[in-house]
Amino acid sequence: MMILLLVLPLAAALLMLLWPRIAPLLALFSAAVCSFLALQLLLQVSEQGTRYWLLAGWPSGLAIAWQADTLSCLLILLTAVLQLLVGFYAFATRARDKLSQGFWPLSSLLQLSLTALWLSRDLFNLYVCLELLALVAVALVSLSGRKAIKPALNYLLLSLFGSLCYLLGVVLLYGAYGRLDIAGLVSQWQPNLLTNSALLLMSLGLMLKAALWPLHGWLPAAHAAAPAPVSALLSALVVKGPLFILCLLWLQLASTEQAQAMAPLFAGAGLAALLFGGWSALRTPFAKNLVAYSTVAQLGYATLALGLMLKFDQPLIFAALWLFVLAHALAKAACFLAIGEMSGTLGGKRLTTLKGASQTMPLAMFAFAVAGGSLIGLPPSGGFLAKWALLQGLWLQEQQLFWPLALVLATLLSAAYVFRVVVLAFDRADPVAPDFSPQVLPQWLALLPALAVWAMALFSEPLLLLLRLEAL
Amino acid sequence: MxxxxxxxxxxxxxxxxxxxxxxxxxxxxxxxxxxxxxxxxxxxxxxxxxxxxxxxxxxxxxxxxxxxxxxxxxxxGKLAASPTLSWQQRCWPALFVLVTLFGLLLLVLQLPAKPGPLPALVMQQLAASGVSHPVTAVLLNFRSWDTLLELLVLLLALLGTLQVAPAPVYQSSWVLSRSWSQLLAPLIIVLAGYLLWAGAHQPGGAFQAGALLAAGAVVLKLNHQLNWLAWRNIWVRFFAIAGLTVFVAAVLTAWLLSGALAEPVWLRWPPELAKYIILLIEIFATLAIAITLTLLVVAEQPATPLSLARQEDDEAADG
Structure with missing residues (x-):
């Protein structure tokens, strides 16, 4: 059954290229079926335990290794569901936004490449998935037409540089150990100059692709230039792919000494991302750039959690890392759809066009505020859940005052940039009049993921349990 | 010496x-x-x-x-004068390249001289793969999932290019080059066919044959031949995705054929059919690669709905 998760999007994308007319229907159909299958897979894996595959049945080492653990299944489910939601949004706004037909096959291929990435446990296959992901993302950004060509090209070049760095690391490891599957490499791993440099090179490439501070420079321009549904997909899903590989490398491959040595660097980069990303989000005059900078800041939480996980090796912190990713994906999809909807209807890219939006477009504004609540970490949202798990993990380690304090500061910053929008929206004295009467359905679609991120609280117990088990 | x-x-x-x-x-x-x-x-x-x-x-x-x-x-068209870089701007990339180069050289010297375990494993399993050339066996049997994704990468490169492709520039072609390109075409088709067939037991295969075919097609296309070769032609689109389609169809068929086993294995070719499946995939992959690469080089804005909406937008923005 699981094979259909990969075959369906691919077959749908190929058919869409032949008959562009039926593309939206095919995309929605494949995303819907995939969401259902992914849910089934998640239930199956959480009941029966992790599943392993050696593709084509060749002996280990020769074949590409796949692994479906609960984390992978959760991410596959998230990918399929967000794909479905964004597909619906694009379909609902197709008459107004005139999104190019190219969107549909590309979005299906995005789903395919991410699903392949979450499953793969082979360094070279991961590289191919990364390449695929980068090309899809760049093609999606360039859907905006001429104004997006420059950010798209920058994104492409930096992403290729990142891929090259990653590939160099893979080559070094293959030269040293003669194999590419992670399980096989772990059994022979020795901390020495070769593996150190390979890990560093791969991390450099992945950090560039995941837009982790200080290599985030390309992200705001690229994500802000893309059409709203594309920005939602890029911010929610695409940057998480390289992050996933980064976690695989440092949590599974690297030896304890290597991990300990790298921990402060990741934690520091995460903290810097939180502060600088938050500050830039406070300063930018454009609505979409604010959300994009907030992505940089929120990725800082994940980096910080990765650093702390490497340092303390505490399952709760690992769970916090992936809760951040899940909560951020849902919240950011809602933010981008809501902002896209508002700037489309109110007619302007600047933040000031959102003036009085709570009156003119209450639903979309509500979606943004609700999602923003999760970005800040207000209880009982998904963002709060993640932050709570992180703090709890830190409290279990004694004498840790610095990191909780830093988290509080970061929270205040994110509250500041979310309220910057909300305050403007409640300035009802002289609201910006909409260019046409606001559409209701797209606003509801923007609200859905925002509600979902608050609904994460209902599933907090099983989620924490599943993710904590994964860390062992 | x-x-x-x-x-x-x-x-x-x-x-x-x-x-x-x-x-x-x-x-x-x-x-x-x-x-x-x-x-x-x-x-x-x-x-x-x-x-x-x-x-x-x-x-x-x-x-x-x-x-x-x-x-x-x-x-x-007319190139904007490229900005002249200052001394420092040139220095930093050069320094970066030099440092990386020496670092890599240092690392390469550390690599063990003996080959890893995989080449021996490949030779050991080669008989069961359906082909006798190890590279083809790795590409289309041992690690065929990578190859499938690589074919997709190529297709995606084309899709991305079509999004931003500029309007075609019309230029007249030179009579002599046109007749030469026509003479060259049959030769290239024969050579590509040979390369494709040779891939089973010696160097060659779909990528090389496809690239060669594409080179011939590009020469013809630049000389205003093969006017049907454009993305708006549904048959061209059909063959551009044929490699992937046949690959997926073969995978699904093989998967269903092995359904009698308790746990069907994804991407596994039945050993007695492996040779024919690989040949079939290679033929269609060659065609797909040739068409994709050709369209990449001569990329023209397609008149299909793929970009129509955007073109109108651009015109509206310009006007």
Whole structure:
């Protein structure tokens, strides 16, 4: 059954290229079926335990290794569901936004490449998935037409540089150990100059692709230039792919000494991302750039959690890392759809066009505020859940005052940039009049993921349990 | 001794050409030097006993990439004067490259001299793979999932290009080059067919054959032949995705055929059919690669709905 998760999007994308007319229907159909299958897979894996595959049945080492653990299944489910939601949004706004037909096959291929990435446990296959992901993302950004060509090209070049760095690391490891599957490499791993440099090179490439501070420079321009549904997909899903590989490398491959040595660097980069990303989000005059900078800041939480996980090796912190990713994906999809909807209807890219939006477009504004609540970490949202798990993990380690304090500061910053929008929206004295009467359905679609991120609280117990088990 | 001299000369030339290409002031010169660099690189791969890579490098690295660069240059129209970089701006990248280079050299010296366990494993399992050339066996049997995704990467490159492709520039072609390109075409088809067939037991295969076919098609297309070869033609689209379609169909068929087993294995070819499945995939992959690469080089804005909406938008924005 699981094979259909990969075959369906691919077959749908190929058919869409032949008959562009039926593309939206095919995309929605494949995303819907995939969401259902992914849910089934998640239930199956959480009941029966992790599943392993050696593709084509060749002996280990020769074949590409796949692994479906609960984390992978959760991410596959998230990918399929967000794909479905964004597909619906694009379909609902197709008459107004005139999104190019190219969107549909590309979005299906995005789903395919991410699903392949979450499953793969082979360094070279991961590289191919990364390449695929980068090309899809760049093609999606360039859907905006001429104004997006420059950010798209920058994104492409930096992403290729990142891929090259990653590939160099893979080559070094293959030269040293003669194999590419992670399980096989772990059994022979020795901390020495070769593996150190390979890990560093791969991390450099992945950090560039995941837009982790200080290599985030390309992200705001690229994500802000893309059409709203594309920005939602890029911010929610695409940057998480390289992050996933980064976690695989440092949590599974690297030896304890290597991990300990790298921990402060990741934690520091995460903290810097939180502060600088938050500050830039406070300063930018454009609505979409604010959300994009907030992505940089929120990725800082994940980096910080990765650093702390490497340092303390505490399952709760690992769970916090992936809760951040899940909560951020849902919240950011809602933010981008809501902002896209508002700037489309109110007619302007600047933040000031959102003036009085709570009156003119209450639903979309509500979606943004609700999602923003999760970005800040207000209880009982998904963002709060993640932050709570992180703090709890830190409290279990004694004498840790610095990191909780830093988290509080970061929270205040994110509250500041979310309220910057909300305050403007409640300035009802002289609201910006909409260019046409606001559409209701797209606003509801923007609200859905925002509600979902608050609904994460209902599933907090099983989620924490599943993710904590994964860390062992 | 003479071979050593040849190798030293080759290395020196490679370095010189690379530097000349990077430092040359005119982009067209840089491209020509880069093509020469690609040809010598192909020779280098051949000297390193990697004939598969040599073929691919000659066809793609030296041939098609050069053509791609030239068509891109031709569409630039009048080039804006490239900004002159200051001394410091040139220095930092150079420093970065030098440091990385020495670091990598240091690391390469640390690599163990003996090969890893995989080549032996490949040779051991080769008999069951359906082909006798190890590279083809790895590409289309042992690690066929990678190859499937790589085919997709190629298709995606085309899709991305079509999004931003500029309107075509009409230029007249030279009569002599047109007749020469027509003479060349049958020869290229025969050569590509040979390369494809040879892939089963010696260097060659779908990528090389496809690249060669594409080179022939590009020459014809630049001489205003093959006017049907455009993305708006549904048959062209059909064959551009044929490689992937056949691949997926083969995978699904093989998967269903092995359904009698308790746990069907994804991507596994039945050993007695493996040879024919691989040949079938290779034939359609060759066609798909040829068409995709050709369209990449001569990319024209398609008149299909793929970009119609955007074109209208752009016109509205311009007007």
């Amino acid at each position: 003479s071979l050593l001299l040849f190798d030293v000369l080759l290395c020196g030339l490679l370095l010189a050409l690379a530097l000349a290409s990077v430092l040359s002031r005119q982009l067209s010169h840089a491209v020509i030097l880069y093509i020469a660099f690609g040809l010598l690189m192909a020779l280098t791969w051949a000297r390193l006993a990697a004939p598969d890579l040599a073929l691919a490098e000659a066809a793609i690295g030296a041939g098609l990439t050069g053509a791609l660069c030239f068509t891109a240059l031709a569409r630039q």
